[in-house]
Amino acid sequence: MIRMILTLALTAWGLAWGPVVAGAQDAYKVGAIFSITGPGSSLGIPERDTALMLEANINAKGGIKGPDGKLHPLKMVIYDDASDETKAVLAAKKLIDEDKVTAIVGTTLSGTSLAILDTVQKAEVPLVSCAAAIKIVEPVAERKWVFKTPQSDYLIVGVLVDYLKSKGLTKVGWLNVDYAFGQLGWIEFEKAAQKAGLTIVANEKFGQKDVDMTAQLTRVKAANPQAVIIWSIPPSASVATKNYADLGLKMPLFQSHGVGNKTFIQLAGPASNGVTFPAGKLLVAEQLPDGDAQKAVLLAYAREFEAKYGPRNTFGGHAWDAVQIVTKAMERAGTDRAGVRSAIEGTRNFVGITGVFDFSASDHNGLDRRAATVIQILDGQWRKAK
Amino acid sequence: MTAADQLAQYLASGLVVGGVYALIGLGFVIVYSVTRVINFAQGEFVMLGALLMVTFEARGLGAGAAFALTIVCAAALGALLERAAVHPIANAPGLTILIVTIGASIALRGAALVVWGTDPFALPAFSAGPPFHLLGATIVRQGIWVLGVAAAVFAGLWFFFTRTYPGTAVRGCAINARAARLMGIPVERMWLLAFALSGALGAVAGAVIAPITYATYDMGLMLGLKGFVAAVLGGLVSPPGAIAGGFLLGVLESLSAGYLSSGYKDAVAFVVLIVIGLVQAAGWLPWRVAEEGEA
Amino acid sequence: MTAGRRWALLAAAAVLIGAAGGMVRSSYVLGMLIFIALNGMAALGLSLVMGFAGQVSLGQAAFYAIGAYVSGVLTASYGWNGWLSMAAAVLAGAVSAFLVGLPVFRLSGLLLAMATLGFGIIVYYVLVNWSAVTGGPSGLTGIPPLAVGGFRFDTDARMLWLAWGCLLAVLGLAGNVVDSRIGRALRALHGSPAAAEAAGIATTRLKLGVFAAAGATTALAGALYAHYLTFINPSPFGFAFSVELVVMVVLGGTASLWGGVLGAAIVVLLAEGIRALLPLLSASHAGAEYEIVVFGLVLMTFMILLPGGLAGLARRSA
Numbered sequence: 001m002i003r004m005i006l007t008l009a010l011t012a013w014g015l016a017w018g019p020v021v022a023g024a025q026d027a028y029k030v031g032a033i034f035s036i037t038g039p040g041s042s043l044g045i046p047e048r049d050t051a052l053m054l055e056a057n058i059n060a061k062g063g064i065k066g067p068d069g070k071l072h073p074l075k076m077v078i079y080d081d082a083s084d085e086t087k088a089v090l091a092a093k094k095l096i097d098e099d100k101v102t103a104i105v106g107t108t109l110s111g112t113s114l115a116i117l118d119t120v121q122k123a124e125v126p127l128v129s130c131a132a133a134i135k136i137v138e139p140v141a142e143r144k145w146v147f148k149t150p151q152s153d154y155l156i157v158g159v160l161v162d163y164l165k166s167k168g169l170t171k172v173g174w175l176n177v178d179y180a181f182g183q184l185g186w187i188e189f190e191k192a193a194q195k196a197g198l199t200i201v202a203n204e205k206f207g208q209k210d211v212d213m214t215a216q217l218t219r220v221k222a223a224n225p226q227a228v229i230i231w232s233i234p235p236s237a238s239v240a241t242k243n244y245a246d247l248g249l250k251m252p253l254f255q256s257h258g259v260g261n262k263t264f265i266q267l268a269g270p271a272s273n274g275v276t277f278p279a280g281k282l283l284v285a286e287q288l289p290d291g292d293a294q295k296a297v298l299l300a301y302a303r304e305f306e307a308k309y310g311p312r313n314t315f316g317g318h319a320w321d322a323v324q325i326v327t328k329a330m331e332r333a334g335t336d337r338a339g340v341r342s343a344i345e346g347t348r349n350f351v352g353i354t355g356v357f358d359f360s361a362s363d364h365n366g367l368d369r370r371a372a373t374v375i376q377i378l379d380g381q382w383r384k385a386k
Numbered sequence: 387m388t389a390a391d392q393l394a395q396y397l398a399s400g401l402v403v404g405g406v407y408a409l410i411g412l413g414f415v416i417v418y419s420v421t422r423v424i425n426f427a428q429g430e431f432v433m434l435g436a437l438l439m440v441t442f443e444a445r446g447l448g449a450g451a452a453f454a455l456t457i458v459c460a461a462a463l464g465a466l467l468e469r470a471a472v473h474p475i476a477n478a479p480g481l482t483i484l485i486v487t488i489g490a491s492i493a494l495r496g497a498a499l500v501v502w503g504t505d506p507f508a509l510p511a512f513s514a515g516p517p518f519h520l521l522g523a524t525i526v527r528q529g530i531w532v533l534g535v536a537a538a539v540f541a542g543l544w545f546f547f548t549r550t551y552p553g554t555a556v557r558g559c560a561i562n563a564r565a566a567r568l569m570g571i572p573v574e575r576m577w578l579l580a581f582a583l584s585g586a587l588g589a590v591a592g593a594v595i596a597p598i599t600y601a602t603y604d605m606g607l608m609l610g611l612k613g614f615v616a617a618v619l620g621g622l623v624s625p626p627g628a629i630a631g632g633f634l635l636g637v638l639e640s641l642s643a644g645y646l647s648s649g650y651k652d653a654v655a656f657v658v659l660i661v662i663g664l665v666q667a668a669g670w671l672p673w674r675v676a677e678e679g680e681a
Numbered sequence: 682m683t684a685g686r687r688w689a690l691l692a693a694a695a696v697l698i699g700a701a702g703g704m705v706r707s708s709y710v711l712g713m714l715i716f717i718a719l720n721g722m723a724a725l726g727l728s729l730v731m732g733f734a735g736q737v738s739l740g741q742a743a744f745y746a747i748g749a750y751v752s753g754v755l756t757a758s759y760g761w762n763g764w765l766s767m768a769a770a771v772l773a774g775a776v777s778a779f780l781v782g783l784p785v786f787r788l789s790g791l792l793l794a795m796a797t798l799g800f801g802i803i804v805y806y807v808l809v810n811w812s813a814v815t816g817g818p819s820g821l822t823g824i825p826p827l828a829v830g831g832f833r834f835d836t837d838a839r840m841l842w843l844a845w846g847c848l849l850a851v852l853g854l855a856g857n858v859v860d861s862r863i864g865r866a867l868r869a870l871h872g873s874p875a876a877a878e879a880a881g882i883a884t885t886r887l888k889l890g891v892f893a894a895a896g897a898t899t900a901l902a903g904a905l906y907a908h909y910l911t912f913i914n915p916s917p918f919g920f921a922f923s924v925e926l927v928v929m930v931v932l933g934g935t936a937s938l939w940g941g942v943l944g945a946a947i948v949v950l951l952a953e954g955i956r957a958l959l960p961l962l963s964a965s966h967a968g969a970e971y972e973i974v975v976f977g978l979v980l981m982t983f984m985i986l987l988p989g990g991l992a993g994l995a996r997r998s999a
Contacts, residue, residue: 036969037970037972045503048969079956079969080969082969082972082973083916086716086917090709090713090953091956093707096709097708097709098707098709110819111819114820114822115910117822118910118912122836133819135822180914182818183819206643206651207651209608211406211599212402212403212640214396214399214524215395215651216643216644222392234506235600238506242598246517246526267506267507267508267600475985475988478988479988481731481931481935482931485927485931485932485984486980488928489977489978489979492977492980493973493977493978493980496975496977499970607920618795652806653802655799656800656802657799659795664787
């Protein structure tokens with residue numbers, strides 16, 4: 001009896017919660033949901049840091065100049081979804097109904113982005129996701145309010161497959177981490193390999209928290225591939241790479257864009273030497289030809305981020321693109337959610353970190369092959385692969 | 387690579403991982419046998435062992451000194467957990483204490499995230515050098531260290547429990563707390579000792595495995611779970627059982643990843659557990675897996 | 682409490698929820714209430730298992746997942762009617778719980794806990810690996826919302842009514858059972874399993890029944906979750922969620938129907954409350970990392986101060 005009353009009292013009290021984030025009346029509010037804790041945190045934290053960095057930069061100039069000609073300070077309301085779908089949904093609802101943001105940036109992981117699709121579409125709030133799954137923006141007809149900045153897996157995989165073919169490596173072994181990132185990579189790779197005429201002689205999986213992959217690598221070795229591809233992120237990617245070297249495997253090792261961070265090199269040590277992977281151009285910004293459209297933007301972001309937070313990170317880059325796209329749209333449409341959505345969709349030739357974006361009604365990702373290049377790790381440094 | 391080589395490789399990797407599971411399992415056994423508490427935070431001691439080693443070595447301490455200091459810190463933390471969180475509710479139902487240890491593990495993980503961040507840390511192996519090749523299998527140097535340290539710990543514990551007074555007192559508490567109290571053994575102090583010891587054991591496990599698998603703030607959950615399975619496999623109150631359970635688990639995992647599907651590797655531990663449990667329930671085993679506590 | 686008082690309280694709750702759905706504008710508040718109802722349904726089942734059957738189930742998330750995926754897959758991939766698929770989900774939950782309990786209830790308490798833990802992990806791995814049916818780690822999109830004729834349960838208010846409607850119905854049903862002969866047998870089992878056996882109660886069958894019922898209510902909650910989010914993936918259904926359910930039950934008090942719901946409310950509100958309060962205490966945005974620490978500390982403090990859970994508090998004041 002007491003418990004029943006307590007329950008109802010608690011839930012009634014809960015109704016009183018949801019403080020509106022304080023801010024100047026004319027502030028432009030942009031919501032953000034990142035995985036600051038949980039398995040996605042190594043991606044979410046650089047995204048959060050980048051968002052904060054941009055907020056400070058924009059406000060240093062006085063804010064966003066809205067369509068009314070006035071400067072409005074930018075207020076980023078950032079929530080952690082703890083890499084959990086339920087928390088992401090609640091965070092999205094809070095941003096929309098309590099904090100009354102104009103648009104939302106994030107989430108970090110594909111699962112959480114897919115989980116909040118329904119919420120943002122029903123509430124008609126534009127979402128620019130920092131997650132990669134293609135289902136986030138397709139089918140476009142059912143994703144009117146949703147956009148994303150990371151490259152889709154088929155794009156990244158396509159660049160890798162072309163490179164493999166060009167080097168005559170047609171018999172390959174494949175391992176992927178068993179959660180969404182790895183699985184989606186496998187789905188695309190299988191398709192692309194078949195089209196390009198590559199043979200996959202071995203196909204293994206491992207867990208993100210696994211401490212040893214020698215069993216799987218041993219089986220791959222037994223199938224005698226010309227090259228091996230590991231699709232994962234640190235730390236499991238680094239463990240697998242060290243296992244690879246310890247087992248004395250000599251075939252060229254390729255990996256995913258998930259290892260495009262200093263952490264991978266730090267952890268794998270000398271075993272990382274020679275690892276080749278497709279990724280955005282941020283990591284080799286200094287080596288781009290001067291005519292490259294993105295070079296100036298990449299260098300500016302890399303330098304600023306490295307001065308304030310630490311080694312540059314392509315995931316932070318996805319957040320940079322998302323926040324910039326939203327704030328530029330707000331320059332044109334102010335706080336009108338539908339107007340901001342249209343403005344985002346009308347973004348053309350936006351030179352970002354991930355690539356050059358051309359959104360349209362039929363393409364809410366807006367990237368092409370310029371968004372990826374092949375990179376090789378030599379002596380702990382990133383070099384554009386030849 | 388011949389089939390025999392493959393088998394040797396799987397066994398070798400399995401034994402190394404198994405040694406770690408055994409160490410963690412021992413931590414569970416020591417606490418449970420004395421206090422009848424399942425210390426859900428055991429995995430976090432493993433994590434702290436690894437991360438503390440990283441920090442101490444980064445400050446310039448040699449591997450040996452860092453190792454010793456890490457163990458002392460972990461033991462102190464274990465004692466603190468017991469005094470602050472377990473001792474005040476020593477008479478509460480087991481489930482309540484379990485939830486408290488769950489809360490402790492959550493808080494420890496959060497604190498580790500704040501202090502060390504999300505990035506994994508690499509740790510140099512205790513001794514540098516190329517991997518060994520033995521009977522067709524490749525074992526990294528640190529793997530030998532894992533097995534060596536584990537063996538030393540097992541021997542040390544055996545000596546402690548059978549040949550020293552405090553150790554025998556702990557064993558007495560484990561067998562029958564009421565009788566131990568009547569014999570003049572300070573049971574409350576034994577609880578403290580048990581938690582401190584298991585904290586140290588967890589830290590040892592973390593420190594030796596970190597050069598192979600890296601240290602992350604969230605490595606404790608899965609390792610703790612596997613160590614718990616090892617402890618249960620061996621009979622939650624039997625240290626030799628936990629050791630055997632740990633190695634068995636490690637080898638089975640490695641073999642199933644090698645010969646069956648790598649995707650189901652983690653599930654293997656539990657299938658084995660259920661099968662052994664059912665076999666025992668049917669009365670086909672000469673020993674009991676996981677005694678229910680008395681006293 | 683008497684049946685009359687119970688029905689009165691249930692009716693009062695129904696009125697409150699009905700009003701809330703109509704008046705509350707914030708989807709955030711509605712969302713919290715919906716998740717409280719869903720988690721509450723799962724927690725109340727577990728509360729009966731832990732309280733009456735005296736067994737700790739560390740894999741309850743598996744039944745939640747089974748409910749979500751059975752209903753989700755049948756509607757999204759095979760075009761089934763939403764209500765039929767929900768019925769199938771509830772049946773799947775009950776049957777799988779029965780099948781798991783049958784061999785496992787003969788094990789001693791600790792092994793039983795491990796076996797349920799194992800079951801939870803195995804189900805998780807099946808969900809991750811059986812991609813053809815479950816969509817694998819990236820999950821299943823396009824799950825249709827439930828509908829009656831043209832009336833679709835696709836807004837927060839309507840889902841609120843549906844979720845709480847189911848919760849209150851389950852509570853009402855369970856309340857009836859508690860009053861019946863089965864309820865007396867359950868209380869006997871809770872008091873002393875040995876005495877109950879001696880009195881001729883088929884304790885194993887009773888325990889299995891409770892476990893199957895818990896499986897059914899948890900699966901129902903899972904199915905509603907799937908139709909609410911219209912997207913599911915394996916990630917919310919792992920070991921961490923099973924642990925969270927146990928925490929909810931202990932917080933609220935075992936062997937109590939409302940205890941489970943209360944525990945669910947506490948956990949959801951605690952997490953959201955910390956999220957709301959932390960930025961007010963520390964100016965920087967780096968609060969998220971501290972949320973976990975605070976949550977763990979609050980949990981510990983709560984259990985140390987109230988070792989009997991809220992049930993202990995209720996018993997003292999009753």
